[in-house]
Each structure stands twice: as C-alpha cells, then as structure tokens.
Amino acid sequence: xxxxxxxxxxxxxxxxxxxxxxxxxxxxxxxxxxxxxxxxxxxxxxxxxxxxxxxxxxxxxxxxxxxxxxxxxxxxxxxxxxxxxxxxxxxxxxxxxxxxxxxxxxxxxxxxxxxxxxxxxxxxxxxxxxxxxxxxxxxxxxxxxxxxxxxxxxxxxxxxxxxxxxxxxxxxxxxxxxxxxxxxxxxxxxxxxxxxxxxxxxxxxxx
Numbered sequence: 462x463x464x465x466x467x468x469x470x471x472x473x474x475x476x477x478x479x480x481x482x483x484x485x486x487x488x489x490x491x492x493x494x495x496x497x498x499x500x501x502x503x504x505x506x507x508x509x510x511x512x513x514x515x516x517x518x519x520x521x522x523x524x525x526x527x528x529x530x531x532x533x534x535x536x537x538x539x540x541x542x543x544x545x546x547x548x549x550x551x552x553x554x555x556x557x558x559x560x561x562x563x564x565x566x567x568x569x570x571x572x573x574x575x576x577x578x579x580x581x582x583x584x585x586x587x588x589x590x591x592x593x594x595x596x597x598x599x600x601x602x603x604x605x606x607x608x609x610x611x612x613x614x615x616x617x618x619x620x621x622x623x624x625x626x627x628x629x630x631x632x633x634x635x636x637x638x639x640x641x642x643x644x645x646x647x648x649x650x651x652x653x654x655x656x657x658x659x660x661x662x663x664x665x666x667x668x
Contacts, residue, residue: 462577463607465648471495474607474649481642485650488624488657495652498602498667503570504563505534506603507585510595511559512552518665524551536564559590578606598667601648610647612637616666620654623661 465471475495478485500506508528513521527550532538539547539560547557566588573581578600585596597611611617612633621639622630631639643650658666 463645464605465497465607466499466605468494468497470607471497471649471652474646475653477646478643478650478653484625485653489653492653492656492660495649495656498652499605500602502574502599502603504536504568505529506599507563507568507591507595508534508539508560510598511556511563511590513598513667514556514590514595518667520551527551536567539564555590559588562589563591574604578609601651606648608645608647610637610640610643610651612640614651614666616658617651617654620658620661620666624654624657 465474471494475485475489479489480486500509509521509525512525512528516524528534531542531546531550533542533547533550544557547560548554552560568584568588573584576584581600581604582593582596585591585599586593594611594613597609600606600609601611612631615630618630618633618636621627621636625639640647640650655666
C-alpha cells in the first residue's frame with residue numbers, strides 16, 4: 462500500500478504524471494512544489510472533514526480552529542459538551558448530529574490504517590453525515606493513500622475542465638474514468654488539480 466508521507470513522494474508521483482500525459486508535463490512546472498497537506502489521522506481529521514462540507518475553505522478553517530481551541534477535536538469532549546457550545550463554534554444542526562454520531566461510534570482509527578481504501582470508505586460512510594467525498598478526503602490527507610481520487614469534488618472538476626480545455630465540467634463518472642490513467646498516483650493528481658484551481662481562481666479548492 463503506497464503512502465504519500467513526504468515531498469519526495471509527491472515529486473515521484475508528479476514525475477509519473479508528466480511522463481504519461483503531455484498536459485501534466487506542460488502544467489506541473491508552473492504549479493511549483495505541490496502541497497503535502499498531510500494531517501494526523503483519527504477523530505480530529507473526521508471533525509475537519511465534516512466541518513469542510515459545503516463551506517468555503519476559509520470558513521471551514523475558522524470553524525475547525527474554534528473547535529480545536531475549545532478541545533472539541535476529541536470524541537469524549539464532543540459527547541460531554543452541549544449543542545449551544547457546538548453551535549457557537551459555527552456548526553450547523555446537521556453537523557452537530559454528525560459529530561456526535563461519529564463520537565459515539567467508537568471507530569477504531571488505528572485499524573483503518575491497515576484497511577484497503579474501499580474498506581475504509583465502507584466503514585466511514587456507514588456513519589451519519591459521512592459520504593464518499595468525506596471518506597476520500599480522509600484517505601488522501603489523513604491516511605496519505607497515494608492512489609485515491611474524489612471525482613465528485615467540484616474544484617477538481619473545474620480544474621480538469623480548465624486544464625484539459627473541456628467544454629464543460631466533467632461529471633463524476635467521466636472524471637473518475639479520466640483519472641484512471643493517473644494511477645497509481647491519483648492522490649498526487651488531485652493535489653495538482655487543486656493547485657491549478659487555486660492559481661486559476663485565486664482561492665483554495667480544499668482545506
């Protein structure tokens with residue numbers, strides 16, 4: 462199971478993309494070093510992912526910072542606090558319910574490190590409020606899996622449209638099919654597309 466743990470892994474993956482695709486070969490030098498964006502795995506990473514759902518990156522970062530400062534990045538703390546405290550941190554009603562459900566689930570996050578990608582996705586998406594996109598973010602950024610992609614991500618779709626001069630944003634199924642050519646470094650391709658989106662749009666596409 463190949464992991465992305467250091468900048469050298471990103472360099473290796475980017476070199477692979479440049480070898481197999483002339484578009485990547487043209488674009489990658491202008492993006493500069495790709496961001497590693499690794500974060501510790503476990504409950505706090507799920508909190509971060511849930512917080513990021515349907516929010517701008519700046520808003521998500523602000524809310525997650527408030528939760529962290531309040532010590533609410535641990536399951537026992539979430540279960541011990543009241544809804545008003547979570548609301549004041551910026552969490553909507555559904556997201557408060559999602560966090561409590563994850564905190565109550567008692568997920569063995571250490572075990573997830575050894576599970577195949579699809580098994581991790583199945584474990585996480587069985588929880589309320591955790592869809593495939595959130596599970597894919599966990600795999601990419603918390604577990605560092607090298608060959609995970611999130612074709613339903615709007616920033617990735619828009620970046621692919623711009624980078625490949627497509628007439629419209631590719632739908633998730635089409636983008637997933639396109640990304641198959643980028644294996645076994647699809648997580649590096651995702652980082653490259655997010656970087657392209659940032660440069661093209663002047664804002665981050667992922668926290």
